[in-house]
Amino acid sequence: MSDLNFFFEVLIGGLLSGVMYSLVALGFVLIYKASGVFNFAQGSMVLFAALTFVGIMEQGIPFWPALVVALVVMMVLAVGIERVVLRPLVNQPQISLFMATIGLSYLLEGLGQGLWGTQVRALDLGIEDMPNETIQTMLGIQVSTFDIFSAISAALLVGLLALFFNKTRVGLALRAVADDHQAALAVGIPLQHVWAIVWAAAGLVALVAGLLWGSRLGVQFSLSLVALKALPVLILGGFTSIAGAIVGGLIIGASEKLAEVYIGTFTGGAVAAVENWFPYMLALVFLLVRPQGLFGDKIIERV
Amino acid sequence: MKKSVLASLAIGAGLLAGASSPSPVMAQAMEQFMPIPIYRTGPYAAGGTGYFGGFMDYMAMVNARDNGVNGVKMIWEECETAYDNARGVECYERLKGKGPTGAAMFHPLSTGITYSTFEKGTADKVPVVSMGYGRGDAMVGSVFPYTFPLVTTYWSQNTAKIKFIGMKEGGMDKLKGKKLVNVYHDSAYGKETIDILNKQAAMYGFEIKHFPVAHPGLDQKAIWLQIKQFAPDWVILRGWGVMNPTAIKEAARIGFPREKMLGVWWSGSEEDMRPAGTAAKGFYAAGFHPAGKNFPVLKDIEKFVQSKGKGNIEAERMGTIYYNRGVVTGIISLEAIRTAQEKFGKKPLTGEQVQWGLEHLNLTAARIKALGGEGLVQPIKTSCNDHEGGGAVKFQQWDGEKWTVVSDWIDADKSLVRPLAEESAAKYAKEKGITPRDCSKEM
Numbered sequence: 001m002s003d004l005n006f007f008f009e010v011l012i013g014g015l016l017s018g019v020m021y022s023l024v025a026l027g028f029v030l031i032y033k034a035s036g037v038f039n040f041a042q043g044s045m046v047l048f049a050a051l052t053f054v055g056i057m058e059q060g061i062p063f064w065p066a067l068v069v070a071l072v073v074m075m076v077l078a079v080g081i082e083r084v085v086l087r088p089l090v091n092q093p094q095i096s097l098f099m100a101t102i103g104l105s106y107l108l109e110g111l112g113q114g115l116w117g118t119q120v121r122a123l124d125l126g127i128e129d130m131p132n133e134t135i136q137t138m139l140g141i142q143v144s145t146f147d148i149f150s151a152i153s154a155a156l157l158v159g160l161l162a163l164f165f166n167k168t169r170v171g172l173a174l175r176a177v178a179d180d181h182q183a184a185l186a187v188g189i190p191l192q193h194v195w196a197i198v199w200a201a202a203g204l205v206a207l208v209a210g211l212l213w214g215s216r217l218g219v220q221f222s223l224s225l226v227a228l229k230a231l232p233v234l235i236l237g238g239f240t241s242i243a244g245a246i247v248g249g250l251i252i253g254a255s256e257k258l259a260e261v262y263i264g265t266f267t268g269g270a271v272a273a274v275e276n277w278f279p280y281m282l283a284l285v286f287l288l289v290r291p292q293g294l295f296g297d298k299i300i301e302r303v
Numbered sequence: 304m305k306k307s308v309l310a311s312l313a314i315g316a317g318l319l320a321g322a323s324s325p326s327p328v329m330a331q332a333m334e335q336f337m338p339i340p341i342y343r344t345g346p347y348a349a350g351g352t353g354y355f356g357g358f359m360d361y362m363a364m365v366n367a368r369d370n371g372v373n374g375v376k377m378i379w380e381e382c383e384t385a386y387d388n389a390r391g392v393e394c395y396e397r398l399k400g401k402g403p404t405g406a407a408m409f410h411p412l413s414t415g416i417t418y419s420t421f422e423k424g425t426a427d428k429v430p431v432v433s434m435g436y437g438r439g440d441a442m443v444g445s446v447f448p449y450t451f452p453l454v455t456t457y458w459s460q461n462t463a464k465i466k467f468i469g470m471k472e473g474g475m476d477k478l479k480g481k482k483l484v485n486v487y488h489d490s491a492y493g494k495e496t497i498d499i500l501n502k503q504a505a506m507y508g509f510e511i512k513h514f515p516v517a518h519p520g521l522d523q524k525a526i527w528l529q530i531k532q533f534a535p536d537w538v539i540l541r542g543w544g545v546m547n548p549t550a551i552k553e554a555a556r557i558g559f560p561r562e563k564m565l566g567v568w569w570s571g572s573e574e575d576m577r578p579a580g581t582a583a584k585g586f587y588a589a590g591f592h593p594a595g596k597n598f599p600v601l602k603d604i605e606k607f608v609q610s611k612g613k614g615n616i617e618a619e620r621m622g623t624i625y626y627n628r629g630v631v632t633g634i635i636s637l638e639a640i641r642t643a644q645e646k647f648g649k650k651p652l653t654g655e656q657v658q659w660g661l662e663h664l665n666l667t668a669a670r671i672k673a674l675g676g677e678g679l680v681q682p683i684k685t686s687c688n689d690h691e692g693g694g695a696v697k698f699q700q701w702d703g704e705k706w707t708v709v710s711d712w713i714d715a716d717k718s719l720v721r722p723l724a725e726e727s728a729a730k731y732a733k734e735k736g737i738t739p740r741d742c743s744k745e746m
Contacts, residue, residue, distance in 0.1 A: 006532060013524045020522075109344070117617070118348040120548075120574040129552055129582070144556050213521075216552065218578020222346040222519050222545035229521065260525035273489050275525050276517035 009141040010261050011254055016147035018253020019154045023212065024230040025237065025245040026158070027205040032239040033178045034198035035086070037097040041105035043227025045203060048112040049074055050210030050219045054123055055116035067207075074203030082196040090191065091181065109224060120220040125149075125211060150212050157208055158246060161201065165242075170197055178240070232279035236286050238293025247294060252279045335372065335640060335651045336402020337362065337379040338409050340394040340416070345385040346519045347544045349574040350625055354412055355381075356616025357629025358636075360604050363615065365637060367607040372640050373649040378402060384416065391416030392423070399429050404651040407640055408432050408451075408661070410632060414492035417450075425449040429654035430661050434632050435460075435568060435591055439495060439720070442691035443728035444662060445739040449654075451661050453635060454683060454693045455591045457567070458723065459715030461496045463696035464565055464589055465503050466713055468537050479508035484530055486523075486550055487541035489515035492569070496541065499723060506719070520546025527553035540566040547575035548583070555582035565589070565698075572624040576701045584703040589696050592631045592679050594706045596622030599675030600630060624706065627679065634676050635683065639664050662687055681712060687742035694720075 024046060031039035053070040061069065085100050127149045131142035165171035176184040177194045185191050210219075213226050237248025260275035286293070339359060342351030362377040371377055380401060382394035391411055399406045408430040411417045417437035424431035425448060432451045433441070439458035441450040455463075468483070469475040485500055487493035497513055504511040512533055514526050520542065527550075530538065538559065540550055547570045554564060562585040566575070571588025579586075596602075601622060609618045620626050643652050643660025652660075666683040674680075683692035695712035732739055 006528070010525065010528055013528060017522055017524055113344070113348075118343060118352055119617075119620070120349045120578055122577045122580055124580060130555060131558065142557065216549070217521060217545050218548050220346070220545060220574075220578070221344070221348055222521060225346060225519050226521060257525040257528075261529055264525075264529070273515045273517035275522070 005140055007258075008139075009143075010257050012141065012143055013147075014254035014257030015250050016143070016151055016253070017257065018233075018249040018251070019147075019151045019246075020209075020212065020249075021226075021229045021233045021253055022246045022249025023150075023154050023157070023205065023209040024226050025233040025249055026161070026242060027202045027209065028227075028230060028234055029239060029242055029245045030161070030198050030202045030205065034174055034195060035097060035181075036178065037094050037101065038239070039202070040098065040101040041108055042202065042206065042230070043224040044105040044108035044112075045074075045077075045206035046210045046213065046226060047221065047224040048077070048108045048210075049203065049207040050123070050214035050223055051112040051116045053207065053211060054121045054214070054219045058121075070207055071204065074207055075200045078199035078203050079196050081199050082192055086195050086199075087192060105224075109221070113221070118221065120218045123211065123214040123219050125215045127215070129216065146216070153208060153212065154246075157205065158242060161205075161242060164201070170194065174198060229279075232283035234293070235283035236293055238295040241293070241295030244293055244295030252282070255279070255282055332403050333371070333375050333651065334378045334403055335375045335407050336398075336405065337377055337636070338394070338398035338401070338406045339379045339381045340384045340391055340398070340409070340411060341381050342384050342386045342412070343381075344383060345387070347386040350544070350569070350572070351384075351386065351412065352616060353572070353574070353620055353623055353625025354629040354632070356614075356620065357626035357631075358410070358633045359615035359629075360608050360621075360626075361600070361630045361633025362637070363608045363613060364600075364604045365633075367611075367613075368603060372637050373644050375640075375644070375649065375651055377637070384411075384413070386413055386415075388413070388415045388419045392419050395420045395423060395429075399423075399427055399654075402651065404653045405429065406654055407652065407657045408636060408654065410434070410636070412436070414438070414495060415490060418491050421447065421450045424654075427654070428658065430658045432632075432636065432661070434635065435628070436492065439499075440724040440727035440731065442689060442721075442724050443739075444686070444688050444690040445742050446728040446732045446737060447690065448740060449658055451685075451690045453661075453685070453691065454631075454681065455696060455715065456691055456694075456720070456724075457492075457495045458499050458720045459691065459694045459717070460567065460589050460591075460696050461499050462503065462716035462719055463713045464539060464567075465507070466716065467587075467589075467696075467698050467710065468565065469507075470710075472536075475507060481509040481537070482533065482535040483509050483511045484533060484535040484538045485511060485513045485541065486526065486530070486538060487513065487515055488520065488543045488546055489517045490543075492543065493541050499720070500539075502719070502723070516542070516546055516550070518546075519544060520549055523549055523553045524556075527557050527559075530554075530559065531557040536563065538564045540564055540570045542566065542570040542575070545578075548578035551576075551579040551586060552582050555579075561585040562587070568624075568628075571699065571706070573706070574623075574625070581703060583701050586701045587709070588699055588701070588706070590624070590699050590706075590708075591681065591693070591696060592627050593697065593699065593708050594622060594624045594627055598677070598679045600634065600679065601627075601675075603675060604630070631676070631680050634671075634674055634680055635664070635666065638666055638670070638674070661685060662690070664692060666692075687740065687745045 027042040056066040127146045129146035132145045135143045173189045233248040237244030256275045256279045259278040264274045341355040384391040414436050417433040421431045430449050434453045437452045439456040441447040441452045566588035576583040639660040643656050647656045664685045671680050681693045685692040694715040698710040699706040700709045
């Protein structure tokens with residue numbers, strides 16, 4: 001394989017990994033847009049959603065009905081979170097909401113594993129995670145069919161969310177709530193409904209991310225750790241932009257893979273696991289230059 | 304009034320006298336305490352629950368079937384470590400003094416926690432037993448009196464793995480010029496075999512390249528693309544938890560044959576293979592015991608514990624690799640207690656006394672058969688200077704559904720391992736100002 005082909009293989013592999021990171025980052029963005037809070041529980045929601053789906057399938061329910069039931073569970077969970085956790089915290093400092101999501105994270109991890117067990121489970125979506133022969137023949141590089149499927153799924157999800165939040169009244173209400181809770185309430189926007197809808201959308205994103213990541217890693221506790229991959233994406237892309245989550249994911253995915261291969265080789269292995277720290281370093285540098293991220297809203301506060 | 308005051312004084316004096324005098328009710332309970340630093344949560348929960356589930360089930364079975372070890376009932380308490388070093392140390396401190404005589408021994412089930420607790424164990428006289436993990440040089444008992452890397456250390460296992468690869472290649476001389484890759488968990492556990500692999504590479508003339516994977520190892524695409532560039536003949540996988548199925552899937556994606564992949568025993572459980580699906584078929588792993596339920600000891604666990612609803616783990620996990628490793632741990636640990644009882648009496652023992660039992664363990668084939676563990680446990684004979692005792696490894700292959708043993712016991716290359724261990728132990732002793740015990744005087 002030529003060096004150029006290898007470079008493109010690393011680059012494309014990185015971009016497709018980035019799409020997987022974006023999927024997780026999307027959930028964070030939705031919650032942040034609606035409530036201005038970093039949802040610490042997003043990773044746990046991914047785990048809970050995947051565990052629920054696999055758990056339901058283990059009861060003998062076929063794929064599609066299990067998917068619908070898992071989605072309903074995530075919706076009910078969203079309404080429950082709004083009622084029990086968020087509603088009492090309206091107009092409270094954002095740090096209180098953040099702390100509540102930390103508690104929620106532990107609750108969901110415990111609840112999911114308590115209900116469905118701690119065993120590692122396989123999840124087969126029927127998509128082969130092997131190099132796509134057509135691409136290999138045409139371009140001479142190996143790209144997994146599963147990665148292509150993930151990228152298409154992510155694109156569809158983003159399109160759906162963009163339509164929902166930009167072309168519907170709920171989307172308009174969301175933008176108003178994100179701007180100012182109290183002002184939104186004052187003009188009659190039902191804050192509770194908006195929050196429940198946004199958490200339900202985050203639940204949908206968690207379910208899709210859980211299925212795709214779970215299919216690759218197995219459904220197990222480690223799914224909750226995929227959130228770690230989303231953090232530099234959010235810093236880079238901005239916490240309030242769906243497009244930012246996608247672009248940030250692509251940049252992080254591609255750059256970390258290229259760094260692992262080329263910096264790792266350059267240092268002769270002296271610097272270990274470049275892939276793990278490079279995205280954070282990149283995000284940190286980016287923070288110094290553009291604190292709000294690529295697509296984030298610039299916050300101007302009068303003091 | 305005066306009478307009632309005198310009566311009260313008399314009652315008070317009587318109570319005080321009663322409290323200070325010995326009472327038969329307060330005699331030492333016939334119980335031996337075993338700490339269980341489990342991890343039921345976190346990314347490695349499958350290993351923690353399987354291993355300690357098997358260990359606790361074995362102790363429960365011995366209690367139910369034999370009324371404990373020579374009449375001394377095993378008792379235990381769980382402490383959640385989540386595979387975290389700091390929490391592991393906390394668990395050690397919390398549990399070391401429990402039970403009538405303190406902890407019999409401590410099984411960290413983590414190389415990191417072993418490194419964090421073995422010096423404490425030496426100071427507290429609580430044996431730290433790292434069966435199939437921990438630091439390799441701790442087999443030198445003269446320097447590490449309270450650390451027991453029983454059965455097989457990583458170093459021994461590694462030499463057996465190279466022997467296995469040599470066998471597959473048609474002889475050790477065929478290793479010359481071959482290219483091997485070591486994909487390891489970037490932790491104390493993962494790094495444990497780097498030096499010995501480098502030495503073996505120089506010895507046999509193969510090229511070795513090491514690739515660290517940071518915890519938890521969710522995405523390894525870039526590493527495997529580099530492996531593809533390197534085009535190795537064999538890949539050794541030193542994974543843990545989710546890193547294993549991810550590595551196997553990545554290998555499949557670059558078209559690397561799984562029949563040329565060989566895992567450490569922490570990469571060789573059912574929980575590591577099933578998430579990888581068909582990609583795992585053909586993968587080899589080392590093991591110091593097989594999987595399966597067809598052993599008398601497991602049938603007794605089924606009869607006395609699981610069938611009565613008293614199991615410490617789901618019944619369907621019986622016979623899995625992690626579960627059986629816990630049962631093996633139980634057999635060896637309780638035999639060490641039994642050995643110590645022969646010297647110190649059939650009563651609850653202190654950690655110091657159990658250390659003697661661990662150091663004088665002689666688990667013969669006949670004894671293993673009597674314990675119902677024939678084919679499950681290898682013979683072990685320890686001594687003051689040999690805290691490993693066994694050293695042999697079997698290899699198994701995943702057929703897509705289950706593990707199949709594909710080799711007999713393959714002995715470690717002790718002529719290589721032992722001098723390395725002694726050299727490393729001597730270095731440690733010098734650093735810490737330890738004067739090694741004279742084992743010739745401790746027979």
